[in-house]
Amino acid sequence: MSVSEWSGSGISWEGELSALKARLGVVFRRSEAREGCGAFIDGLLSGIERKTGWLLSEQAGFGRPWRIQALLGRSQWDADRLRNIVCDYAIEALGDRSGVLVVDETGLKTHSVGVARQYSGTAGRIENCQIGVFVAYASRFGQTLIDRRLYLPEAWAKDPARRKAAGIPQEAEFLTKPAMARAMLAQALDRGVPCAWVLADAVYGGDYQTRRMLEERRQIMCRGTLQQYLTVADRSGAAADGPERDGRGTARCGLGRLSGR
DSSP states (O other): OOOHHTOOOOOHHHHHHHHHHHHHTOOOSHHHHHHHHHHHHHHSSOOOOOOOOHHHHHTOOOOOSHHHHHHTOOOOOOOHHHHHHHHHHHHHOOOTTTEOOOEEEEOOSSSTTTTTEEEEEETEEEEEEEEEEEEEEETTTTEEEEEEEEEOHHHHHOOOOHHHHHTTOOTOOOOHHHHHHHHHHHHHHHHTOOSSEEEEEEEHHHHHHHHHHHTTTEEEEEOHHHHHHHHHHHHHOOOHHHOEEOOOOEEEEESEEOOOO
């Protein structure tokens, strides 16, 4: 079944999807990996309820899950290069001068690298989990994730035997979650991602070094939630026109004080 058929769209967009797959394919040296990547994308976009290796393989007509498993677990490809291609593609489609960079974290229940007893906002409690820090881009055209980093707890980072067993690269070092977010935000801004505001919760928005970095770039930071931002932007047009400022240089948009330019 073709993508356009199961998407329910009356307009064929397989040409655009094929162009995207070709764009991503430069990351993979082997044709099998490129084919697996295309099948993986089709599976993620499909209507199957659970996106497991077996079900994604069945959706692709492979019969066995080894191609999908090899793509995700054994094939060698540059994840950061792929991230950059996806980011560029996303900004070409969604980029807008009133866009917003959003930084947040999520807890991931798994048995893999970086698992430790730590607070998970997803679960609302301390539990064994991974923590991923993510940067998303939102504009009037839509929203998507554009970057990600896995938090490596200090106990993992300082345990050579554990690092070796898990295959953690030597260059991976312990960084606090705000430091990881700061690096991703700086990278996005250096790549020219159009952005009116940076939106963060109290954890990331309260980090002094992040606020200072953004102030030096004359970039506004707002501490709140994406839903609050979208509500205010819808009511006041703040996303297009920018927040109002008081006489002390503090930007306001109905969410409290902003660290601003």
